[in-house]
Amino acid sequence: MRLAAWVSERMRTRRVALLALSICLGAASCAAKTPEPPAPAVAERAATALAPFKADLMQALQAGLAESPLAAVRVCRIDAPTIAARAGSGDLRVGRSSHRLRNPDNAPDPWMQSVIDAYRANREDRQPRTVSLGGDRYGYAEPIVMQPMCTTCHGKVLAPDLQAAIAALYPADQATGFAVGDLRGIFWVTLDGTPATAGGSR
Numbered sequence: 001m002r003l004a005a006w007v008s009e010r011m012r013t014r015r016v017a018l019l020a021l022s023i024c025l026g027a028a029s030c031a032a033k034t035p036e037p038p039a040p041a042v043a044e045r046a047a048t049a050l051a052p053f054k055a056d057l058m059q060a061l062q063a064g065l066a067e068s069p070l071a072a073v074r075v076c077r078i079d080a081p082t083i084a085a086r087a088g089s090g091d092l093r094v095g096r097s098s099h100r101l102r103n104p105d106n107a108p109d110p111w112m113q114s115v116i117d118a119y120r121a122n123r124e125d126r127q128p129r130t131v132s133l134g135g136d137r138y139g140y141a142e143p144i145v146m147q148p149m150c151t152t153c154h155g156k157v158l159a160p161d162l163q164a165a166i167a168a169l170y171p172a173d174q175a176t177g178f179a180v181g182d183l184r185g186i187f188w189v190t191l192d193g194t195p196a197t198a199g200g201s202r
């Protein structure tokens with residue numbers, strides 16, 4: 001009698017222990033696979049960092065175009081990387097990428113490629129995306145969609161002098177043949193989930 005009671009007591013504790021263990025393991029493996037990203041805070045910080053980058057790029061492009069498309073190409077070539085470098089600070093990096101590149105320096109990292117693939121697979125999906133890059137690092141992306149003014153340099157037909165200038169500067173250019181509304185690429189940001197010094201200065 002006492003032995004039976006002892007056995008059933010042992011089995012009960014073991015069951016409880018096993019249950020607890022499986023809950024722990026379950027939670028641990030869940031946490032390892034999909035760490036809960038602080039998505040709203042990360043996305044908000046990334047979007048805030050992108051805003052001046054987008055505005056400065058557009059301003060530089062328009063100022064160049066006001067002179068001539070050839071001048072604008074020079075502006076894009078020289079100013080775009082500088083503007084991107086200036087938009088980043090501390091843990092935060094900013095840039096552009098594409099599935100059809102003009103400048104090979106803008107080649108996508110694997111996570112960017114996945115986001116681009118997802119946008120390309122669904123034309124209706126133009127929502128920003130936040131992805132975990134492991135540890136406390138996150139990637140944020142917004143789609144870049146072709147507008148009428150972009151066709152001057154990324155469209156199906158380019159002015160011959162412009163075509164020649166672009167070919168000379170970018171011998172491996174793949175960034176023509178786009179139509180208005182097409183996905184041209186992405187704006188991307190990489191950043192920490194909990195930055196040591198949020199915000200930072202330029």
Ligand code: HEC
Nearest residue numbers: 072073076077080096098101102103106150152153175185
């Ligand atoms: C005056 C010509 C010109 C116009 C107009 C223009 N671009 Fe570009 N674009 C360029 C050049 C040149 C580069 C390469 C910049 C570099 O060297 O980093 C470029 C690069 C890019 C890139 C980076 C990815 C890559 O292929 O290297 C994106 C994205 C892009 N352009 C989108 C646009 C969009 C969207 C518009 C319209 C709002 C636009 N461009 C208008 C000339 C132009």
